[in-house]
Amino acid sequence: MRIGIIGLPFVGKTTLFNLLTGAAAETGGYGSGKQFTNVKTARVPDERVDYLSEMFKPKKTVYAQIEFIDIPGLRRGEGRSASSQFLESVRKVDALVHVVRAFENPEVIHSEGDINPFRDLETIGMELLFADLDIIEKRIERIKTSKKKQRNVEEELKVLVKCRDVLEEGKLISSLDLTDEEKEFLKTYSFLTEKPQILVINLDESQMSLKNYPGQSQIYDYTEKNQVPVIELCAQIEMEINSLPEEDRNEFMKEMGISEPGISRLARITYKHLGLISFFTAGEDEVKAWTIKKNTTAKKAAGKIHSDIEKGFIRAEVFHFDDLKAAGSVVGVKERGKFRLEGKDYIVKDGDIITFRFNI
DSSP states (O other), X not given: OEEEEEOSTTXXXXXXXXXXXXXXXXXXXXXXXXXXXXXXXXXXXXXXXXXXXXXXXXXXXEOOEEEEEEOOOOOTTSOHHHHHHHHHHHHTSSEEEEEEEOOOOTTXXXXXXXXXXXXXXXXXXXXXXXXXXXXXXXXXXXXHHOOSOOTTHHHHHHHHHHHHHHHHXXXXXXXXXXXXXHHHHHTTTOXXXXXXXXXXXXXXXXXXXXXXOTTHHHHHHHHHHHTOOEEEEOHHHHHHHHHSOHHHHHHHHHHHTOSSOHHHHHHHHHHHHTTEEEEEEESSSEEEEEEEETTOBHHHHHHHHOHHHHHTEEEEEEEEHHHHHHHSSHHHHHHTTOOEEEOTTOBOOTTEEEEEEEOO
């Protein structure tokens, strides 16, 4: 799963990237005209993996992973070349984390001259929207003027018109409730506003404390209209939390009135918004979280581990993490009758602990 971090320059994108991935990428470099992309994989925090690792004492513990791409900030007025480069980078990712600046800092000059979060949100949003609208209008025109009768073209036209109409309302294609059949027609286009989005508002300490910042109500209206999750965090505080020894972090967060680090919250919401779940394999050799889409069958999930396991699938031995935690041991799970044998069509649940039996 590739997630692009987007936004204007000097909004905290690279800081967020560093916090998510543990990287040490240079911040502020884009202001000097550099156009490079930072890429690194981040560990998805999961207390269930911590618990399983503590229980099984494995030689190796592997958390779920997400690849984050820090895409260079888009400046208005830089011309078509810079815009095209930005849009092409966005096209290559599966989902977007859009960072919007609300924080005040006289030492970090905003690229637009002043702080206006909703304006900045619209600046990036309209760039994506107009790029999709241009493709749709050209395709609709080709369909209408073509003399050749193409298969399913009328159905495709209906979907494209539906997408055009929602874009003209200033909404994202992702806000449409499309059927699986309709989504199939859109696969070849890779529309930018169809990609799942998460909005991150980067606050300063005062805004974080007051839970208020400029344009907040407008942003809430936008996210509700487009069904986009919004996370409000202070990257500066997150950096301070990250630099503390593990044993001091909870106390610091308690003093700041923070229930959990924003970075953990972002990873969790990203997972949920993308329709992803985790199942686990656990034993003395390894405890590992595996990422799959919701409604994945046991046989397909087996293929996530190795194609040979999927091909030779016999059955899945399954119990749930919650049942293990309640029972305290695998033996206790079996004694309570919570250990199950499932076939290839079983739909894997988030938190399932699975051993696959197969024959090569």
